[in-house]
Amino acid sequence: MPDAGAGSRDGGRLRRVHARGVSLSPARIPTDRPVVVLIGIAASPRLEEHLAPLSAVAEIRCSRATSPEAIGEAISDADAVIIRGLALTDSALARAKRLRGVVVFGIGVDQIDLEAARRYGIGVANTPVFARSVAEGTLLLALAAARRYNELDRMVREGERPDSNFRGVELLDKTLGLIGLGRIATELIVLVSGFNMRVLACDPHLSADEIRARGAEPQTLDAVLAGADFVCVSCPLTKDTRHLISTRELSLMKPSAFLVNTARGAIVDESALIEALEDGTIAGAALDVFEREPPEPDHPLLHMDNVVAWPHRAPATWETYDRVVDATCRAALAFLGGEAPEHPVTAGS
Numbered sequence: 459m460p461d462a463g464a465g466s467r468d469g470g471r472l473r474r475v476h477a478r479g480v481s482l483s484p485a486r487i488p489t490d491r492p493v494v495v496l497i498g499i500a501a502s503p504r505l506e507e508h509l510a511p512l513s514a515v516a517e518i519r520c521s522r523a524t525s526p527e528a529i530g531e532a533i534s535d536a537d538a539v540i541i542r543g544l545a546l547t548d549s550a551l552a553r554a555k556r557l558r559g560v561v562v563f564g565i566g567v568d569q570i571d572l573e574a575a576r577r578y579g580i581g582v583a584n585t586p587v588f589a590r591s592v593a594e595g596t597l598l599l600a601l602a603a604a605r606r607y608n609e610l611d612r613m614v615r616e617g618e619r620p621d622s623n624f625r626g627v628e629l630l631d632k633t634l635g636l637i638g639l640g641r642i643a644t645e646l647i648v649l650v651s652g653f654n655m656r657v658l659a660c661d662p663h664l665s666a667d668e669i670r671a672r673g674a675e676p677q678t679l680d681a682v683l684a685g686a687d688f689v690c691v692s693c694p695l696t697k698d699t700r701h702l703i704s705t706r707e708l709s710l711m712k713p714s715a716f717l718v719n720t721a722r723g724a725i726v727d728e729s730a731l732i733e734a735l736e737d738g739t740i741a742g743a744a745l746d747v748f749e750r751e752p753p754e755p756d757h758p759l760l761h762m763d764n765v766v767a768w769p770h771r772a773p774a775t776w777e778t779y780d781r782v783v784d785a786t787c788r789a790a791l792a793f794l795g796g797e798a799p800e801h802p803v804t805a806g807s
């Protein structure tokens with residue numbers, strides 16, 4: 459896969475391609491070979507293997523662009539874009555005169571200007587196919603916080619021995635609180651069944667009956683915070699959820715409770731969280747996400763024994779990678795063929 463702006467690879471004649479239910483023929487795809495630009499995604503033999511159905515009908519370019527200006531230039535002649543972890547702004551989309559669809563490599567679309575995409579008639583799809591791996595990562599973070607993993611790891615590396623009063627806590631028979639009950643949180647309920655946990659959940663997009671059907675007790679946000687031993691944030695970042703968890707919300711939690719965030723960093727007010735951890739309002743936190751990523755090395759949360767920190771890698775398994783690449787391939791093929799993708803966020807023109 460060449461970098462964007464480099465010469466295109468040689469391509470044979472267009473042929474009918476089947477990609478897990480998506481079929482395209484020369485009649486559906488322009489004869490001048492459409493362009494698909496990958497942004498924020500590193501080229502690799504594994505990626506090329508999974509994108510083979512797409513490369514059979516389109517020129518695929520990998521771009522190293524990161525700024526809005528550079529991204530706008532990279533996608534100026536693109537028919538489809540697959541993007542991961544970078545902003546797609548109004549100004550960049552305005553330059554993409556041929557663009558039919560944007561595929562997000564993952565779930566979150568908070569970095570895509572959806573209003574601009576609608577205005578320009580550009581479809582947007584995401585690939586919400588990694589619930590299992592994020593759920594496993596969330597459980598692992600909760601366990602690490604509960605058993606004080608950071609402190610134990612540091613002690614053994616520094617030749618220390620914990621005193622006889624050093625203890626963690628179990629998850630068994632505790633209460634799990636879920637803020638948001640989508641695919642990831644629903645999968646997490648399955649995983650914690652072996653711990654006999656009571657599960658509380660709040661989700662404004664689900665009825666009480668739907669929450670019960672997914673295995674949780676419907677509660678208000680305040681009731682979830684006050685009743686849970688482990689509060690897991692798994693809702694999307696929107697204007698309504700930015701700093702959803704701040705000083706007041708943290709004060710409702712038990713002093714023995716842990717906050718786990720594998721959603722988006724900005725859902726939690728980090729200044730309020732630092733204060734709550736320092737003064738003992740809550741026992742600890744486990745974070746896969748931060749308001750600014752990567753966080754600065756001197757970020758206070760990175761230097762607290764009661765914080766487990768990951769670099770936004772809860773979804774990072776090979777199984778999930780394969781599923782996401784396959785899903786992005788299918789979505790891009792759908793956009794090129796004028797069809798609706800499996801997981802549309804906004805419709806194109």
